[in-house]
Amino acid sequence: DKVGVIGVPSCKGQSAGGVQHGPKALRQAGIIDKLTQLGVEVYDYGDLVFEQFDDDTPILGLKNPKNIGLAAKKISDQVSRVIKDDQIALTLGGDHSLSIGTIHGHAAAEKNMCLVWVDAHADINTPLTSPSGNVHGMALSFLVKELKEYIPQIPHFEWIKPCISAKDIAYIGLRDLDPGELWIVRNMGISCFTMHEVDRYGIDMVLRMSMQAINPHGDRPIHLSFDVDSLDPRISAATGTPVPGGLSVREGIYIAEELAATGKLTAVDLVEVNPLLGTKEERDLTVYAATEIARACFGKKREGNIPPGYVLP
């Protein structure tokens, strides 16, 4: 496999300072080497640089429209280029608003892609339903075709073409939805496996049902958007919006192992690591969990791995 790593030091989609240092924290934890050790051909594109615009007043309550709209375009172009170069795009965040760009870029390169969104949150508030104006909680609303009529015109967001249908999305790990989001999930027919379903069916069955729903013939490129706050705060406390009762690191790794096994994983977002939050132990554990999810996405197996060409001595 060839993997293109893109750092996205974004933070304006939410209000906790520090998430822009997520890419650096993951790099300092050796994420690149850990992938290289798996025999993966890693192309590191470094971190995207975003021009900062201070004159960026909220529109309809949506915060930082100019900074986020312009950043998303850069992200979209970069992800699209990486995938067209036959590399799996691994985007290190940064806040979850970056997924506007990664999913848009993925769809530009692979229009038949489908999406697994692993998160405590649905991130599908529209600008009119958002309780906070934070775009990391709205990312999907600009991308889902069936929501087009509910999305007001936002300056610097005009270039975003809705590129995915509700039926092509599966949520895993949800446990903190706003009313508007639940209405959308229920009425647009998005496959949704909250922590209730994870408890009821177990993670394997949830994954099987997700794939049955969005990729029944196993022929569609898969986009995994992994928000570290999907994991339980006991193992992922260094994040802006922690919610108790999350996935265990084993469940997170299982999702990654199974999606890797399909051979169709084409883009991965690893977002919302905020190294300035929590104690040093909590930060190190959060970063460790995130790097283990990444390793599992690119072939690391708990049964072990045999290097190519290995011969028993």
Ligand SMILES: N[C@@H](CC/C=C/[B-](O)(O)O)C(=O)O
């Ligand atoms: N639903 C809340 C929380 C959003 C959380 C976004 B996150 O999942 O990317 O952390 C909001 O809209 O403000």
Ligand SMILES: [Mn+2]
């Ligand atoms: Mn979240």
Ligand SMILES: [Mn+2]
């Ligand atoms: Mn999120």
Ligand SMILES: [Mn+2]
């Ligand atoms: Mn988060």
